[in-house]
Amino acid sequence: ELKVEQNPLFLSMQEGKNYTIYCNYSTTSDRLYWYRQDPGKSLESLFVLLSNGAVKQEGRLMASLDTKARLSTLHITAAVHDLSATYFCAVDTSVNQFYFGTGTSLTVIP
Amino acid sequence: DTAVSQTPKYLVTQMGNDKSIKCEQNLGHDTMYWYKQDSKKFLKIMFSYNNKELIINETVPNRFSPKSPDKAHLNLHINSLELGDSAVYFCASSKIETQYFGPGTRLLVL
Numbered sequence: 001e002l003k004v005e006q007n008p009l010f011l012s013m014q015e016g017k018n019y020t021i022y023c024n025y026s027t028t029s030d031r032l033y034w035y036r037q038d039p040g041k042s043l044e045s046l047f048v049l050l051s052n053g054a055v056k057q058e059g060r061l062m063a064s065l066d067t068k069a070r071l072s073t074l075h076i077t078a079a080v081h082d083l084s085a086t087y088f089c090a091v092d093t094s095v096n097q098f099y100f101g102t103g104t105s106l107t108v109i110p
Numbered sequence: 111d112t113a114v115s116q117t118p119k120y121l122v123t124q125m126g127n128d129k130s131i132k133c134e135q136n137l138g139h140d141t142m143y144w145y146k147q148d149s150k151k152f153l154k155i156m157f158s159y160n161n162k163e164l165i166i167n168e169t170v171p172n173r174f175s176p177k178s179p180d181k182a183h184l185n186l187h188i189n190s191l192e193l194g195d196s197a198v199y200f201c202a203s204s205k206i207e208t209q210y211f212g213p214g215t216r217l218l219v220l
Contacts, residue, residue: 100153
């Protein structure tokens with residue numbers, strides 16, 4: 001079974017600081033997804049990365065994909081409290097099977 | 111307009127009972143999914159269903175069965191509920207890449 005690992009699992013960061021969340025996966029895949037989940041809520045799609053070298057940015061979040069290294073990163077720039085949530089990466093196989101990472105619980109403190 | 115809806119939102123039941131969770135999507139998507147999120151927020155895919163092709167995660171007990179009366183619905187039926195089935199169950203749908211998740215059903219087995 002495909003394994004998807006994220007680190008760190010928990011992240012507490014101060015407002016205004018930068019940080020990166022890492023997502024490693026164990027088998028070949030060209031598609032990588034990032035989701036956000038607020039406490040008690042559903043998952044919201046943030047980014048879809050479809051090829052090696054893909055980079056996408058939305059506000060203070062930027063995601064990238066290196067398929068050769070089987071690594072994706074989610075970079076947070078100048079964190080604000082509203083970014084506090086759990087972030088998941090996910091990889092899919094060619095048969096509509098999505099495998100999610102362990103999640104990174106982010107808390108942004110003033 | 112709700113894209114992916116689930117009912118009920120909360121479900122509390124006794125061990126050994128049989129229950130169903132309903133899911134409907136109004137996005138015209140071809141593929142629907144069921145996920146289980148445990149108390150540690152770990153997300154695992156249970157089923158994907160595309161044009162009557164069912165792909166089952168082999169780790170899912172056969173007490174769980176998806177039923178799709180039509181393309182817009184994928185219901186989850188659970189027989190002989192066990193304590194370990196307590197979790198949040200999410201339905202999702204997708205057309206090409208991005209998945210849209212329902213609000214989740216919180217199941218508690220007593």
